[in-house]
Amino acid sequence: MIALEKSHKIAKHFINTVGHTPLVELGNIFNKPGVKVFGKLELANPSGSVKDRTAMNILREAIATGEIQPGDTIIESSSGNMALGLAQACLYYKLQLVVVVDPHINQHTEKLLRTYGAKIVQVKSPNENGGYLGARLKKVQQLLLDIPNSYWSNQYGNPNNPLAHHDTMTEIMEALNYKVDYLFIAVSTCGTIMGCADYIEKNNINTRIIAVDAIGSVLFGGSPGERIIPGHGASVPSQFLDSSKLWDHVEVSDLDCVLGCWSLLKKEGILCGGSTGGVVSAIQKYEYHLPDNSNCVLLLCDRGDRYLDTIYNREWLLKKIAGVKNHLNPIGGW
Template identity: 30%
Template sequence: MKYANNILETIGNTPLVKINHITKDLPCTVLAKVEYFNPGHSCKDRMALKMVEDAEKDGRLVPGGTIIEGTSGNTGMGLALAAIIKGYKLICVITDKQSKEKMDILRAVGAKVVVCPTDVEPTDPRSYYSVSKRLAEETPNGWYVNQYDNPSNAQANYEQTGPEIWEQTEGKVTHFIVGVGTGGTISGVGKYLKEQNPNVKVWGVDTYGSVFKKYKETGIFDENEVYSYVTEGIGEDILPENVNFDTIDGFTKVTDKDAAVYTRRLALEEGLFVGMSSGSAIKGLLQMKDEFGPDDVVVVLFHDSGSRYVGKIFNDDWMRDRGYLEDDVKTAVDLIQEHVDKPLVIARTEELASHAIDRMRRFKISQIPVVDINGFAGSLSDTDLFQAYLDNPAIAEKPIREIMGAAYPIVKANASVEEVSKLITKDNQAVLIELENGKHNIITKYDIINSIK
């Protein structure tokens, strides 16, 4: 009989799959190393097991001990599999930007999950780096994995992923491209491939808000480049010891939007249900199209499965909220699709300013059209009310007609976006749209900005 003695024995030997449609305009052969075939559905299974086994050998991890790690989710899953089979406890420290699916999966496989804020400095005691270290110090028989600086991370990929790629391509691989987070995959695979053929090019995919690309090109760690981003699993606001910049030939940066869009394209056009970093990787490859020739064999690594991003990348509402869906916005009515079914909030000329203020607060809006018996008679904005309050703190008890501005212009539903945009000025904060049912809705500057792709 052929079987694995436990789930850990199924790690590795993931397939190479040819990309046919998204890369059809490239002259080279593009092969994806699809790592979601690992039992934990990501490339991190390899290094998680290697780090655990190496820690067992040198006594850092003792029988019955507790594994503690800061993770974006995938390393935590790999560690969870090892902990289950080997009898360890596991605490995963994760940031609040990670998908709910990742958190739920970690809990499902027995990990205790501690959630930390994303938008803090690495040295902040609330950061997931700091919390991981503190928990390791406070926990009896606790072992802090530290995948960022743990050499077993890169070594696992040197011993496994690199040789697999070399064998699967029969040594014909010319380029290796992968998103960079801890640096273990690119550094381990890159080192192995360059030892076999020094001419192999190794390229990292970075994200905006991360420091890798500029540091590689200038040697400068620029804190001004560090800001919050959506893409999970790649990019860093630190320089992990596992990132061997000498092995990496260069970086290309990919936006959050492109990462999300190309992740969905991989599912729809290639049948590859992968995570967001894979979308970054394939878009990064396309951005480098001038680097490739007809004889080149380009291997791009896809880190994980799309199952961990169902509530995000594969959710239309989440994508639309961030402006990632390529909706075709041409007319005025296209601009208001997010609130077209909501009734227009109005104020009346004889109401008190306090009524308008309460309405703005309750509905979380900044502009209100004002009506009288003849129709639209004026407008109110939070700016108008604020200025009026500065002039007279008793503003709340004044009739709206005494402080309102000019009525908003009205456009037809089929008016062009360009026409609407010209009507919104410094002195005119919104435009009313007349719908086919005779009712009206409002278009604000936010609606215009939200339509920009």
């Protein structure tokens, strides 16, 4: 068991609490003897996800270069977590925020965004080729023309997205004395995974990165299809992805994400969101390919409380996720 030193420092501002998240050994959920799996508790960030790092780094750098000023409007397309990270940061930096969403946004996230003061613009239907993401990005471009002093934070192409995760990797490597054999990361914009990959390449580290993608995503050349669980996968290609820097990729279904979430909750007591559940299921599928004495790390990307009406709700699961009853009956309070 890795014992992390407790910090007793007092943060001057909330932005100083982004990052430096704990690493926890997951000793109950995986089955292969001799393989250790550690979770990076990104859900401990102030708005509850790894996207706090991305949002803060993008805004901080844009302010430093003079691209945005207090009172300006930030515009972003987001399925939830990036929007929440931006919402808290915009309040601190005295910026306005407009978030472009689609019908898949869950009600809890929408309530949080409105509480933070974000304006929400929803697209109603997907583009023929780019799906809902394509429709959201088209709306972003329209809003940039319509709103004076507006700035697109652009989590899909801003280089300060992957750069934010050099710090993530530094924290992981220092906690495990640079002994990380495999790193499993859910992909969507691919900013997180490529930031980690760039750090590994730059520092000549032998860590092998496994991308976890959604069935129905086009990131690795698959055919576009319906995806119910948000937060991973994409309907348009990534501007960041360089698959030559990755060791492998695993595809997971919506059901896999649900199973992983409930397994993590019941066996480790950790309530996480859907993309993390997908990574848990991916490791369970992959673990017998892992050599003995391997150290593996995954990001526990976000808190699960915003999924109480979906992934952790019996009626929603039975309605939306095919085959769930045969796998998860009974669970929780069912």
